[in-house]
Amino acid sequence: MDKDHSRLQCVNVERVYDWLLVPLHFTTCIEIPKTKRKVSDEICGNFSIASIEQISTLWESHLPFSIAGNVSLTFANGSQKDVEVLVNGKAIETGNREQFNQTFSPLSSVAMINNNPLTTIRGTFCITLHYFL
Numbered sequence: 367m368d369k370d371h372s373r374l375q376c377v378n379v380e381r382v383y384d385w386l387l388v389p390l391h392f393t394t395c396i397e398i399p400k401t402k403r404k405v406s407d408e409i410c411g412n413f414s415i416a417s418i419e420q421i422s423t424l425w426e427s428h429l430p431f432s433i434a435g436n437v438s439l440t441f442a443n444g445s446q447k448d449v450e451v452l453v454n455g456k457a458i459e460t461g462n463r464e465q466f467n468q469t470f471s472p473l474s475s476v477a478m479i480n481n482n483p484l485t486t487i488r489g490t491f492c493i494t495l496h497y498f499l
Contacts, residue, residue, distance in 0.1 A: 373397070374395055374396075374397055374398075375395065375396055375397075375398050376393060376395040377393070377394055377395075378393045402498040402499065403498065403499055404496065404497075405497055405498070405499050406495065406496050407494070407495045408492060408494045408495075409425055409492070409493045409495070410490065410492040410493075411424070411490065412489070412490050412491075413478065413487070413489055413490070414486060414488045415449070415479075415480040415487045415488075416480065416486045417480050417482060417484065417485065417486065420479065421452065421478075421479055422477060422478050422479070422480075423475065423477045424476045424477060424478065424491050424493075425476045425491075425493050426475040426476075426477075427473070427474050431497065431498075432471070432472045432497070433472060433473050433474070433495050433496070433497045434469065434470065434473060434495070434496045434497070435469070435473040435493050435494055435496060436467065436468070436470075436493070436494045437453065437466070437467070437468055437469075437470065437473070437476055437491070437493050438465070438466065438467045438492045438493075438494075439451070439460075439465065439466040439467075439489060439491050440464065440465050440466075440489050440490050440491075441464045441465070441487065441488070442488045442489045443485065443486065443487060443488040443489070444480075444487035444489075445462055445463065445464050446460040446461055446463055446464070447462035448480065448481055448482035448485065449478045449479060449480055449481060449487055450478065450479040450481055451466065451477075451478055452475070452477040452478065452479070453470055453475070453476055454470070454473065454474050454475055455474075455475060455477075473493075473495070476493060
């Protein structure tokens with residue numbers, strides 16, 4: 367069995383008597399599959415990105431396994447046409463409304479760049495993550 371998906375459990379029996387009353391000593395081991403459980407986390411916060419900033423990272427993962435997630439952005443000052451949204455380091459199409467909501471799999475980072483030199487972009491973000499442990 368794959369060691370990443372199971373764990374080894376051993377039983378050590380010091381004395382076993384059979385019908386002949388001969389003491390035996392033995393150890394037996396079996397592999398028990400690990401059960402994975404789905405975990406969800408929600409990360410929310412405010413952002414304020416001045417026009418002079420380069421890339422503003424909202425969230426980044428350094429976990430060794432794949433994560434799926436839903437990214438929601440709400441703009442209080444400015445709109446989607448004023449920013450470039452980067453998901454996993456790549457620019458995505460967001461439209462020009464005051465709200466953005468999309469699911470990504472895999473999801474490793476969310477960042478924004480202010481493209482409007484005349485305004486500071488402000489708003490809130492929420493990222494709902496789904497992964498197995």
